Amino acid sequence: MSALHDETTVVAAERVSAIEGRLTRIGRSMATAMIPVIGAFVIGGLLLAVLGRNPFSFYGNVIHHGLIGSLGRQETLIRMAPLLLIAAGLMIAFPAGIWNLGTDGQYVMGGVIVADLGPELAPHFSGFVLFTTLFVVGFAVAAIWSLIPAILKAWYGINEIISTLMLTFIGLRFSAFLVKEYFYDRETTVPQTRVLAVADRLPRMFSSRVHIGLVVGFVAVIAVHFMMRNTAFGLRLRIVGMNPKAAIHAGMNMKALTLAIFTLSAGFAGLAAAVNIAGVDGVVRAEWNPAVGLLVVPLVFLARFHAASVIAFIAAFAVFQVGGESASRKADIPNFMVLFMVGLLLVFMALGEYMQLRSSRKH
Amino acid sequence: MVLANELTPSVELIGITKTYPGVVANSDIHLTLRPGEVHSLLGENGAGKSTLIGILSGMVQPDAGEIRIKGETVRINSPRDALERGIGTVYQHSLLVPTLTVLDNLLLGVDQGWKLGRDAAKARLQEVSTLLDVEIDPSSVVGDLALGQRQQVEIVRALWRGEGVLILDEPTSMLTPQGAEKLVQVVRRLVSNGLAVVFITHKLNEALDLGDRVTVLRRGKIVGEVTPAELQNRSRAQITDEVLKMIFGEKSDASYAAFASQVSETADETFRVDHLSVEGSGPHPVLDNVSFTLKRGEILGIAGIDGNGQKELAEVLAGQRHADSGEIILDDQSIQNLSIAARQAKGIRYVTDDRHGEGTVGPLSIALNIVLKRVGEVPFWRWSLVRHSSIREFARKLIHDHDVRAPHEEVAISTLSGGNMQKVILARELALEPRVVVYNKPTYGLDARTTSLVLASIADQAKAGVTTVFISTELSEIVSICHRVAVMYRGKLSEPIMVRSGIELKLGALMTGSTTL
């Protein structure tokens, strides 16, 4: 009995110290969020200095264009929409222990069908009906495409890292084939689909250029977050991810769950493509491969599948991408600098995660 | 024995202290291991035995204190250091690589050079297994071995280079009575060759039988010692009584009650298993025509050495494994084709032996583990949305009813000790109207008191009308609570016989296949 008593006192003490430490905790977590950024900026700054550029004006330009200036900030927000949707899908797959590394293929497959369908439907439907249809189609096509690795995994135990990576390569080729053979707009010389007219694109918000796809992205990430944490389905997925044997032991239908994980995860990638095509691109060319999925993967991991962190990281990433290209141009260095800086940031964020873990273990 | 005391101690621990966040695992431990002596360490789960072994074997670093080996102060920074200084350990949980062969497991870490000396190793294995009187195929893959066989390999490995000190962490828990007797002989032979043996157990009789000296740990501290002189000169009953007090504090209630009661002659037959078979990849079937019939409230014990098909039988009954032929009948209805979930709904429950592997989801809270098999069900979920308050309330009640020692229901289940984890599993399976419960080694790794609690709760359930299949390797447990017992050997189940006293030796013979069924 006394052992139990001891433990309750410890808990009570923890509670008190938790309230006391809340302020310092906020400070600390802000610091842990910023240290990696500062670290990456310092190393990147050194490289810039070696190349004879002023690091301060470079970073100033990144932030200024990516975050502050209205022109760039809008682009940052627009860029975030598909990234958030892809992240929503990964927030389902990764906690469930499914390594869906094929979002790029799923994105392109969803996108190519939506791009063909959009101009087809636009004259007959408009607004809500049109976009809902396109979103559903994008989601569904990518989900169907992902049935291949899903079935290979659920019925034949075939590792999904291999199958999803391969299906990305295949999907890119297959979509090029579709564009060239079936969806080719014969009025253009370059193989591409017909263009969804600017008037038929997603509505924009608050008299800016930011289309409502951003809202769809935010809603998706938060909804997935809520689903994973508060619904029976989400708990089942997490159990499958944490301990598949326990899931079997508890009587869960592994095949059905595996199919659900793949289709949902891929579906969001398809939805991301649909949003971007209906909101920004309006068209898909043969050989189209925006290759955004692989960039979202580390962000989702670093955010530990938490909606707030996912949104924060994707925002920071988009700021960096949009601002970085502009800043590179102003500094007259190749924009490969952005790629390098993103790599650096990720390395430092991984380091920061380690520091955070260590400090939470200590306290 | 007198001579041994005059020699330099093999190992001396002086003032060893180790704390984990919130727990003092070892506090100011002083312990001396002498060559030629078996030193029994007794204590409940969580008394700090495992940490002490960890420190000796180099897996855990102490916060304070000193270790002397043969009089020389040393630091044991890693298991490698320990092994090089002649301290070999048989761990309670298997620490073998499942994908490697027996021989490669034995060579692991020993042979750091280029070419492995496999031939020499085979010879050495032959030597050691003759010494132990066990038969081990060097080329079989460890993952294919039964748990009991794996433990034999571990003992071989510890003896492999155990020149100075051999630590055995509950080594008999999976052996047959005959096997345990053999181990005793081996240990005797080893100490007569001048080894110091540390024997960790929570079984009082074993500790007293085998140990030349007994030290008792409670809550990380040494609370008492029985010297060789005392062991020789005082009566067993007296010592037992004293040691029990040391282990549990003043009140001692660890002796097994006689749980079994008679099953009513008129009780209906509720559960029938007909000619179940599962084919295997090995030479004989995994399950070979297994049949039995149980009355309401009856407890059938299934004895046998690990790996003879008991686990598979349990899994087939639970619906986790597909049977190639045969039928399972509950209340005159076949449940053969029902899913796991549907069987659960009908009151079939399975208490797995693999607590960490499949019984629980470590990072989840106790509360969620309690509703693990009811995810999505009302009242814990409504409209598919989780209702934490309802889950917590339910969990708190079960935690209280089953005396689970945990700070609260929201802590991760992985932070619980094995015994408390098992109580959570029992609470989960026995809640909400069980009809037939299949237990697979429910007391494995638990201390005497928890074992006794678990057995009592199984017996109580049976009295309340729950039909029970009780799989165990511990004959004493089977004898204490079962009405009938059958033995599994190579997938075949013997005809169940009524439990009576003195049945153990006969069962032991059946378990090793030395008598026909």
Add this chain to the structure above:
Amino acid sequence: MKSQSKKWIRWAQFAGALTVLGSFAVACGSSSNTADTTAPAETAAPAAPAETAAPAAEAIVKTIAILAPEAGNDFGWNQQGVDSAKAAAAELGIEVIVADNLGYGDITPNLRELADQADFIIAHASGYNTAAPEVGAEFKKPVAIVDTPDALKAGLVADYTASPNEGAYLAGVLAAKTTRSGKLGIVVSGEPPSWNSQSAGFADGAKSVDPKIKLLYSIIGPAAYADAEGANRVTKTLIAAGADVIFGQGDGSSFGMLSAIEETPAADGGKVLFIDVIGNKTSIDKGFLLSSVLWDFKSAFVDMIKDVNAGTYGSRNYALNLKNGSISLLKTPLITDAVWAEIEAVKASIINGSLVVENVMDAAGVRSRMSKTTEGK
């Protein structure tokens, strides 16, 4: 308890990241650029009819911007575009903003930023031909696009399209007159229309000299555009099949072709020669560069800017061809004067219209012109 505090950390991280990024930005970027606040909302509406969207008469181009998908020093498409834009700007005494390495993904952020900063946009990739006019309409800025002649829109959009088939035809003539084995290789990294046009032109030119000449055609492989290794492999394969002149079209991969040619002798033990496209690799050549179909965009760009200034932009497209000198064949020391004279003659007949080179843009048309390895000798 524990999860509560974790939640805190997550949201605090979110808030912290944004706040600190923000304050950092204020500190660094206080020299706020007012131009950023342009782009009024009403431009978000669909492109207005061309006649009303025409820029005001006083709009004189002071700054131009060029957007290129890959590095501006690639000895090819991107470098020619960038260099031509610089030369055009220098000639007219105006500013030029170069944005290269932009890739083929979402180009709109860069387009909008440049549309904001420059008075005239050159979207130097066929992949930009949808986004650029849209952004141009949004900002009421004239843009130039490639390979899309139908997109003409007064004051806003015009196209510059090359007729490289004519230049490639000359290259084909040159190759046919140079080959010893009677087999020519064509290696491409993809099948965009302009390359199809050159492949077909090359084939027709070669066949005009020798109808029985063998043409071996291969696309590199799955990852073609920067696949120098694949280019090297395919080029060597074609050399093994007997080709001793290689007509190569590929961005980064064309360097792999060049190195394969340098390493591998032809079947007769002699040199294999390389005919490049678009750019001029003379400065890095080791004596294997036979020629190149050079594209020069400068005059087109100059004409465009002048038209913008005159208010007539969008009424016509701009052509690169032999006649106006923006397509030409590179003369290297490997070409004898006699052969060069013959080529000049063919060129003259193309320019005066007596010889018409068919412009084939589709892959099937290209393939129909090529030899099959299964055909008998």
Add this chain to the structure above:
Amino acid sequence: MNGLFSEVFISSLVSGGVIAGIPLIYAGLGEAISERAGVLNVGLEGMMLGGAYGGFVGALHFHSTWFGLLSGGLTGMIISLFMVVLCVRLNSNQIVVGIAITLGAEGVTALLHGAIYADTYPRVPVVHPYAIPFLSNIPIIGPGFFNHHISAYLAVVVVFFVSWVLKSTGIGLSIKAAGDQPHALEAAGGGVHRIRTISVLSTGLLAGLGGSFIVLVGAGLFVPFITNGKGFLAIVLAMLVRGRVRWLIVAGVLFGMSLSLTTALQLAGIDVPIDLVLMLPFVLIIVVLFAFGRRSYLPAALALPYDREQR
């Protein structure tokens, strides 16, 4: 065999396939080692690319293919140090660090190449093939398979060597234990961190060799992003062979051959849209996976960090 399908042409196709396959064998072997030790190395692409650049610079500087291979291998190894420090020592997420390494390497090599070599595009020294006596005289396939630079044969030798190490040596046992049951390795007196460090460094070395082979033997020069996803392909091949590393030789060469096959099909005038032809190599992998790769085995502790005191 009439027409252009001459013997020289076919052996060139074979030879090209082999050269395309060798980098996959090197890098795949590296990945197989680190996966066996429990580290999922998604940074393979970055290590190959770094190795490609390092090999390029080394070969140019020392005018020697062998120095190029050496410096390429070393560069790969240095890049793998990131993985060692962050993932093996500090237990960071292996996927995050792997992708970071790939992106960083892409950025750095492109920047450096742009700054230093983009005006001259220098070519590395020409490699001299070594024809294996007798074997290279076999008609048709002989010259294709047995007339290569020695570093190509070296790949095969290294595969057999690693296969032997994994099977018959103490370090091999330790590597397998580190991936399957790291606590058992520790209990047996081996150091999990030490073994994983050695494994990841070997991965870096081999990936670097593979990358420099692409530049030195395959392409003859460096261009940005020259590895073009080969690192990811190598990861797939390593998983495909499931620890039986000798099959990597078959897998690598088969994949290379399927690339050559796409060229051959085009030249043979098979009238199929090119995108479908170029899909072939990847479809092939899926088919192989389906036919042989069922229940594919992966080490139990793959991608899990190791912490001695946590079980």
